[in-house]
Amino acid sequence: MKTAVYPGSFDPVTYGHIDIIERAAETFDKVVVLVSINSAKSALFSLDERVTMLQQAVREFGNVEIASFDGLVIEYCRQHGIHTIVRGLRAVTDFEYELQIAQTNRELSQDHVDTVFLTTDLRYSYLSSSIVKEIASYNGNIQPCVPEFVARAVYAKFGFAEVEAK
Amino acid sequence: MKTAVYPGSFDPVTYGHIDIIERAAETFDKVVVLVSINSAKSALFSLDERVTMLQQAVREFGNVEIASFDGLVIEYCRQHGIHTIVRGLRAVTDFEYELQIAQTNRELSQDHVDTVFLTTDLRYSYLSSSIVKEIASYNGNIQPCVPEFVARAVYAKFGFAEVEAK
Amino acid sequence: MKTAVYPGSFDPVTYGHIDIIERAAETFDKVVVLVSINSAKSALFSLDERVTMLQQAVREFGNVEIASFDGLVIEYCRQHGIHTIVRGLRAVTDFEYELQIAQTNRELSQDHVDTVFLTTDLRYSYLSSSIVKEIASYNGNIQPCVPEFVARAVYAKFGFAEVEAK
Amino acid sequence: MKTAVYPGSFDPVTYGHIDIIERAAETFDKVVVLVSINSAKSALFSLDERVTMLQQAVREFGNVEIASFDGLVIEYCRQHGIHTIVRGLRAVTDFEYELQIAQTNRELSQDHVDTVFLTTDLRYSYLSSSIVKEIASYNGNIQPCVPEFVARAVYAKFGFAEVEAK
Amino acid sequence: MKTAVYPGSFDPVTYGHIDIIERAAETFDKVVVLVSINSAKSALFSLDERVTMLQQAVREFGNVEIASFDGLVIEYCRQHGIHTIVRGLRAVTDFEYELQIAQTNRELSQDHVDTVFLTTDLRYSYLSSSIVKEIASYNGNIQPCVPEFVARAVYAKFGFAEVEAK
Amino acid sequence: MKTAVYPGSFDPVTYGHIDIIERAAETFDKVVVLVSINSAKSALFSLDERVTMLQQAVREFGNVEIASFDGLVIEYCRQHGIHTIVRGLRAVTDFEYELQIAQTNRELSQDHVDTVFLTTDLRYSYLSSSIVKEIASYNGNIQPCVPEFVARAVYAKFGFAEVEAK
Numbered sequence: 001m002k003t004a005v006y007p008g009s010f011d012p013v014t015y016g017h018i019d020i021i022e023r024a025a026e027t028f029d030k031v032v033v034l035v036s037i038n039s040a041k042s043a044l045f046s047l048d049e050r051v052t053m054l055q056q057a058v059r060e061f062g063n064v065e066i067a068s069f070d071g072l073v074i075e076y077c078r079q080h081g082i083h084t085i086v087r088g089l090r091a092v093t094d095f096e097y098e099l100q101i102a103q104t105n106r107e108l109s110q111d112h113v114d115t116v117f118l119t120t121d122l123r124y125s126y127l128s129s130s131i132v133k134e135i136a137s138y139n140g141n142i143q144p145c146v147p148e149f150v151a152r153a154v155y156a157k158f159g160f161a162e163v164e165a166k
Numbered sequence: 167m168k169t170a171v172y173p174g175s176f177d178p179v180t181y182g183h184i185d186i187i188e189r190a191a192e193t194f195d196k197v198v199v200l201v202s203i204n205s206a207k208s209a210l211f212s213l214d215e216r217v218t219m220l221q222q223a224v225r226e227f228g229n230v231e232i233a234s235f236d237g238l239v240i241e242y243c244r245q246h247g248i249h250t251i252v253r254g255l256r257a258v259t260d261f262e263y264e265l266q267i268a269q270t271n272r273e274l275s276q277d278h279v280d281t282v283f284l285t286t287d288l289r290y291s292y293l294s295s296s297i298v299k300e301i302a303s304y305n306g307n308i309q310p311c312v313p314e315f316v317a318r319a320v321y322a323k324f325g326f327a328e329v330e331a332k
Numbered sequence: 333m334k335t336a337v338y339p340g341s342f343d344p345v346t347y348g349h350i351d352i353i354e355r356a357a358e359t360f361d362k363v364v365v366l367v368s369i370n371s372a373k374s375a376l377f378s379l380d381e382r383v384t385m386l387q388q389a390v391r392e393f394g395n396v397e398i399a400s401f402d403g404l405v406i407e408y409c410r411q412h413g414i415h416t417i418v419r420g421l422r423a424v425t426d427f428e429y430e431l432q433i434a435q436t437n438r439e440l441s442q443d444h445v446d447t448v449f450l451t452t453d454l455r456y457s458y459l460s461s462s463i464v465k466e467i468a469s470y471n472g473n474i475q476p477c478v479p480e481f482v483a484r485a486v487y488a489k490f491g492f493a494e495v496e497a498k
Numbered sequence: 499m500k501t502a503v504y505p506g507s508f509d510p511v512t513y514g515h516i517d518i519i520e521r522a523a524e525t526f527d528k529v530v531v532l533v534s535i536n537s538a539k540s541a542l543f544s545l546d547e548r549v550t551m552l553q554q555a556v557r558e559f560g561n562v563e564i565a566s567f568d569g570l571v572i573e574y575c576r577q578h579g580i581h582t583i584v585r586g587l588r589a590v591t592d593f594e595y596e597l598q599i600a601q602t603n604r605e606l607s608q609d610h611v612d613t614v615f616l617t618t619d620l621r622y623s624y625l626s627s628s629i630v631k632e633i634a635s636y637n638g639n640i641q642p643c644v645p646e647f648v649a650r651a652v653y654a655k656f657g658f659a660e661v662e663a664k
Numbered sequence: 665m666k667t668a669v670y671p672g673s674f675d676p677v678t679y680g681h682i683d684i685i686e687r688a689a690e691t692f693d694k695v696v697v698l699v700s701i702n703s704a705k706s707a708l709f710s711l712d713e714r715v716t717m718l719q720q721a722v723r724e725f726g727n728v729e730i731a732s733f734d735g736l737v738i739e740y741c742r743q744h745g746i747h748t749i750v751r752g753l754r755a756v757t758d759f760e761y762e763l764q765i766a767q768t769n770r771e772l773s774q775d776h777v778d779t780v781f782l783t784t785d786l787r788y789s790y791l792s793s794s795i796v797k798e799i800a801s802y803n804g805n806i807q808p809c810v811p812e813f814v815a816r817a818v819y820a821k822f823g824f825a826e827v828e829a830k
Numbered sequence: 831m832k833t834a835v836y837p838g839s840f841d842p843v844t845y846g847h848i849d850i851i852e853r854a855a856e857t858f859d860k861v862v863v864l865v866s867i868n869s870a871k872s873a874l875f876s877l878d879e880r881v882t883m884l885q886q887a888v889r890e891f892g893n894v895e896i897a898s899f900d901g902l903v904i905e906y907c908r909q910h911g912i913h914t915i916v917r918g919l920r921a922v923t924d925f926e927y928e929l930q931i932a933q934t935n936r937e938l939s940q941d942h943v944d945t946v947f948l949t950t951d952l953r954y955s956y957l958s959s960s961i962v963k964e965i966a967s968y969n970g971n972i973q974p975c976v977p978e979f980v981a982r983a984v985y986a987k988f989g990f991a992e993v994e995a996k
């Protein structure tokens with residue numbers, strides 16, 4: 001059985017992430033969405049909130065589970081006997097950085113962990129968690145970017161009572 | 167009448183910005199230079215200082231005005247019935263980021279606001295406000311980068327009495 | 333009145349081109365779509381066929397006209413008093429090449445002709461005339477890429493009786 | 499069972515291709531290496547020669563087979579019920595082109611065929627069939643680039659009696 | 665005699681840096697590795713620690729010396745009559761930024777200081793000081809990335825008693 | 831004494847090439863401009879014409895000589911005991927291709943030949959021999975791109991009696 005790990009911050013999960021999760025779920029037998037506990041970057045949502053939103057977002061996919069880990073992704077892979085990391089690609093700047101991380105992981109795992117890249121649907125190619133948060137901070141419309149239950153949670157963090165209706 | 171908005175931080179305005187403003191002023195009937203009030207990034211100059219320097223820098227262009235706005239650029243466009251955003255392009259890294267922002271703005275405005283990209287003169291293709299500030303912080307020569315009245319203001323912020331004469 | 337030239341081979345016109353023409357028609361008072369007579373590249377369609385297909389494709393836009401020219405685009409601009417070239421951008425490789433052409437045109441016209449870049453709708457960001465022709469050569473489905481009357485003409489060139497219906 | 503297609507010209511197969519085939523064979527249950535019959539590009543080796551060299555090169559991998567097809571890759575996928583295309587990535591220029599092809603294939607297959615990207619080992623990131631042929635045409639040393647039986651075949655095509663021994 | 669300056673933060677020195685230093689030492693008569701005193705970025709190692717580690721790392725190269733400077737690199741060049749800056753290149757994102765800095769330095773030095781770019785060995789093309797620090801912060805294995813005496817120093821900073829032995 | 835080889839087609843030499851030659855001549859003790867005899871690409875000028883134009887173009891530089899070679903650049907380096915290749919960089923697309931060639935040369939020479947990259951003056955960053963030829967084929971103005979004696983030779987090849995005077 002081929003299992004793949006899809007690591008990220010998911011702060012919060014967007015339609016772009018969900019698109020990659022769906023594609024990975026079709027390509028591999030099982031997909032573990034791994035929420036990184038990154039103390040360096042200050043997150044808008046707590047680890048628990050991010051995991052809970054992801055669980056709701058992937059409910060419909062039978063072969064996807066959510067996990068979190070405080071350490072290097074390749075260490076998680078080693079502990080769980082997983083050999084494949086999945087990453088989404090949107091643009092050239094992404095690609096360079098992702099390629100660097102992929103090569104580092106391959107070196108550090110002594111060639112036992114490989115990274116496969118999937119590309120998002122064109123509709124979501126502009127999306128990122130950062131842009132969602134920036135738009136929401138001005139009470140802009142984030143409904144094309146995230147599921148409604150995520151939108152409500154994001155607006156609440158910025159003190160807006162409900163989803164705007166412009 | 168075709169009006170375009172040219173948004174940015176302008177902290178401070180450089181010859182690169184002025185070059186784009188001049189090109190935009192020749193391409194469109196009217197250009198609004200929109201200074202963003204970005205509380206996240208700590209600026210060297212106050213909003214008032216940035217607006218005042220811009221006003222002096224564009225004095226010679228008859229169809230350019232300076233404005234500021236605390237919100238999303240597309241919200242400003244919606245309120246003022248403007249359909250075109252102008253952005254300057256220098257390099258690939260710029261391009262990827264700018265393309266992402268342009269697509270986001272188009273999606274969020276439901277296709278009513280489009281972004282047109284202009285390229286700077288080759289002489290200014292290396293310029294950015296950040297580089298100007300870094301050079302000035304070491305009392306380096308920023309006179310090829312900004313008008314003299316801007317240079318004096320930047321040196322003053324870093325505690326240098328006057329424009330260096332190396 | 334602001335007029336812009338949109339030059340290209342249009343061999344044949346695709347939905348990506350039509351998207352840029354529509355955006356240019358909203359941004360400028362008048363748009364001239366200029367079909368280049370490039371003897372170097374062997375075209376699938378004759379100049380007349382390319383012009384005729386473009387005329388049908390832009391019929392609905394009131395401020396767009398089709399022209400052809402055997403020479404440099406900036407020479408056409410000089411002869412017709414036009415100062416703006418429009419180009420569509422899809423990707424980084426595009427961008428580098430387009431930037432090179434834009435700077436060349438600016439230099440050669442002594443700064444009298446500037447290039448503005450528009451970005452295509454995400455749905456068409458993968459499209460090019462070359463890909464359309466390659467797919468059609470295998471009797472693949474090009475209906476998501478070009479108007480139906482163009483599709484029929486392309487299939488005919490490759491000896492396929494009608495639009496495939498897979 | 500997850501099957502992936504790895505399409506290409508393989509004119510001739512290089513260590514870079516073999517590296518991707520090995521990674522794909524570890525990631526998927528079965529891998530079909532699909533040699534394209536591209537009449538447009540003039541190949542150094544005949545289709546039969548390319549298939550035979552590939553068969554020898556992948557002999558050690560139990561779940562890899564070689565096939566050829568005269569048509570679009572997605573048509574091959576449709577006929578064989580395959581949903582995954584594998585492609586190797588080396589550089590940014592690659593990436594842009596590959597991304598364009600991947601999006602086209604997804605659109606044309608109505609989202610039934612997805613592309614996953616694998617990255618080559620750093621040692622082979624500079625390699626391509628074209629570079630191998632250019633070096634060999636000057637009787638340069640291609641032994642770091644291709645298996646020895648391939649090197650002999652390439653030198654023979656260029657009229658060199660045997661592998662050079664500089 | 666041709667002298668070149670190789671500036672950087674070296675926080676800490678990696679095998680990638682050492683590879684560039686070795687190549688520069690073969691290309692130029694003398695190489696000065698210039699450690700920048702950048703108060704803006706918070707460094708893991710003090711200036712003294714960084715200089716000491718570099719001195720140990722370049723011990724074997726006869727024509728390399730270590731220096732530090734609180735100012736612009738071109739000002740150091742001016743004071744010491746040096747006309748060449750060396751920089752290592754790994755990726756496109758690097759390249760754009762480095763090109764911008766190179767052009768700025770050339771402009772500010774009135775064309776008296778030029779930048780030459782060297783590329784790292786493929787084995788080190790994924791390496792950066794930031795990645796080394798991130799891996800080490802999780803007690804990951806950084807031995808493929810830095811000399812052993814550097815690895816020990818990095819682990820000590822993160823409170824790990826010794827080099828891990830996974 | 832440090833000698834560097836600057837290889838290329840130089841069909842014809844442009845101000846961009848001359849700029850790189852000048853920078854290389856300042857950086858190294860001696861520079862050999864190596865005109866490649868590439869039978870694959872059809873050149874506008876014969877090898878003799880290209881060498882003669884280069885000789886005239888570099889007359890003022892005391893430490894530059896022109897040579898030609900029918901083989902791989904690294905083979906020329908091996909025969910003449912040279913360890914450095916110089917290449918000019920303009921853009922990202924250039925960079926990727928150049929990096930690939932540089933790594934290939936390093937591998938094939940067993941690490942004895944390294945490539946250093948210089949960047950052209952911003953004024954020439956848009957220039958290439960191909961663009962010069964395309965402009966001249968339409969009797970466009972190439973005087974900002976090449977020395978006058980080169981311009982006359984290019985116009986003559988396209989059957990234009992003299993340098994245009996628009």
